[in-house]
Amino acid sequence: MRKRIFVLVITVLMITSTMVGCGNKDKKETSNTENGNQQTAGENEPKKEKELEFVELSWYYPGSPQSEQDVVFAEINKLLKEKINTKVNFHPVDWGSFEEKMKVKIGASEEFDICFTANWMNNYQKNVSQEAFIAIDDLLNEYGSNILKGIPEKFWGATKIKGEIYGIPNYQISTMTNGFWFKKDLIDKYKVDYKELNTLDKWEVYLKTIKENEPQIIPTAICAESGSNWGRMLVNYGFDEVGGRNIPGVVRLTDNSYKVINQFASDEFKSFVSKMHDWYEKGYIRDDALAIQDPKGDIEAGKIASGMGGNYKPGADAEMSASYGEEYVNVKASESYLLTSSIIATLNAISRTSKNPERAMMVLDLMNSDKEIYNMLCYGIEGTHYNKTGDNSIEIVEDSKYKPNTNWIFGNTFNAYLLPGQSQQTFDDTQAFNMNSEASPILGFVFNQEPVSMQIAQCTTVVDEFILSLDTGTVVPDEYLPKFLDKLEKAGSQKIIDEMQKQVDEWLKTK
Incomplete structure (x- = not known):
């Protein structure tokens, strides 16, 4: 009897203990939120840094x-280690070598994590068609919330290929407005109204003045920058590219028929390269233009009087002046258009060979939201490379040894510190440009290169062979342009244009 009672007592105690244990466990794992709902502890909390390898x-x-x-x-890596337990090996590659370096790395399936890509360099559409980048829709939703908050929703359509996103726009001036820049001391010296120098013909009159009176000054910055001189004047000539700057195929911005044509066979291209050759013969373009791939060193040394701007934008005068240490002024040379190509003119993508795509997205999310990290990559270290002049404004230290001048490569430029001469109004005006400019007739269309990938590869080789010489005016167009067009035709340019037209027509049915 005693034995049975003893067993019964033990059993009751065990049951009670178990119930108490469960009660404590429940109490530990749940908590009352402010609105009275119970929520499991840890639910919806971000991962702690110590959990990241x-x-x-x-x-x-x-x-x-x-x-x-x-x-x-x-x-920068001290901050990244603290925030997401990560080190980034940054690899800036000089402008003249970047294209070829990425072709080799991607072609050999070398391991890397993030790279710059665009419509005009390290071609975005081509790389996606060759499966060089991964689709990042899911990664954006899970690790890129700040990126998604910072970029207008309507812009993402420009990045989609077959409905998926493969690149993150570095949000900046997203409309395209062609323009020119001028060294202000020379503008003042010759009492020129630079705002009137808004066409190639008017600019040429000024170049004549510089050539005749300033023998130590190079009149223009025009040189062999990836064939970008023609590309910098596309909107001025009324074109929007379909598949990439140096791939045959454009539509006219004012053509509601959406007809795709070969820009290299257009009267506009012939006019442009003929003018460049004329300028070269007159000495407005340097003799060694074909050998110079990056004019920034000469601009920084004050040796160049003027040039074509990558894209006119509010605050450009202050930005350029701060970067190069003396005053520059800019002028619009075209109307402003919102283009698919201008939205994807600067992107960062995650490589298919990356072993840590989630962490790569975390880094890019910080570059688009963490002002300290982003501005350090843009401007360097406070007190060494720049000094604060206000809560959100700086001035570059004279003779700074860190001035990349490429804010638009690293992330959301609206997080950048303001430079002397810039104000919050600069950012407000830029936003207004982005939201209110005229839209290209093919805004949102993204060309799928797969059906004509072989022809694109062949035509790209031909363009690479001819464009730099024609673009810098160093060859006679009447002799070289027919050869260029003949080789393009044999390489399959018409097949590319036909495929573009087919895809544009199909896209129009969905609008």
Whole structure:
């Protein structure tokens, strides 16, 4: 009897203990939220840094290597280690070598994590068609919330290929407005109204003045920059590219028929390269233009009087003046258009060979939201490379050894510090440009290169062979342009244009 009672007592105690244990466990794992609902502890909380395994990433982008970049990169990596337990090996590659370097790396399936891509360099559509990048829709939703918040929703359509996103726009001036820039001391010296120098013909009159009176000054910055001189005047000539700057195929911005044509066979292209050759013969373009792939060193040294701007934007005068240490002014040379090509003119993509795509997205999310990290990559270290002049404004230290001048490569430029001469109004005006400019007739269309990938590869080789010589005026167009067009035709340019037209027509049915 005693034995049975003893067993019964033990059983009751065990049951009670179990119930108490469960009650304590429930109490520990749940908590009352402010609105009275119960929520499991840890639910919806971000991962803590200590839960992330340390990884190293590599990031390739075009830019002139800076003498004190290693010091800057080390400071950035201290912050990345603290925030997401990550180190990034930054690899700025000089402008003339970046295209070829990425072709080799991607072609050989070399491991890397992030790279710069665009419509005009390290071609975005072509790389996607060759499966060089991964689709990032899911990664954006899970790790890129700040990116999604910072970029207008309507812009994402320009990045989609077959309905998926493969690149993150570095949000900046997203409309395209062609323009010119001028060294202000020379403008003042010759009492020129630079705002009137808004066409190639008017600019030429000024170039004649510089050539005749300033023998130590190079009249223009025109040189062999990836065939970008023609590309910088596309909107001025009324074109929007369909598949990439140096791939045959454009539509006219004012043509509601949506007809795709070969820009290299157009009267506009012939007119442009003929003018460049005339300028070369007159000495307005440097003799060694074909050998110079990056004019920034000469601009920084004050040796160049003027040039074609990549894209006119509010605050351009202050930005350029701060970057190069003396005053510059800019002028619009075209109307402003919102283009698919201008939205994808600067992107960062995650490589198919990346072993840590989630962490790569975390890094890019920080570059689009963390002002300290982003501005350090843009401007360097406070007190060494720049000084604060206000809560959100800086001035570059004279003779700074870190001035990449490529904010538009690294992330959301609206997080950048304001430079002397810039104000919050600069950002407001830029936003207004983005939201209110005229839209291209093919805004939102993204060309799928797969059906004509072989022809694109062949035509790209032909363009690479001819464009730099024609673009810098160093050859006679009447002799070289027919050869160029003949080779393009044999390489399959018409098949590319026909495929573009087919896809544009199909896209129009969905509008």
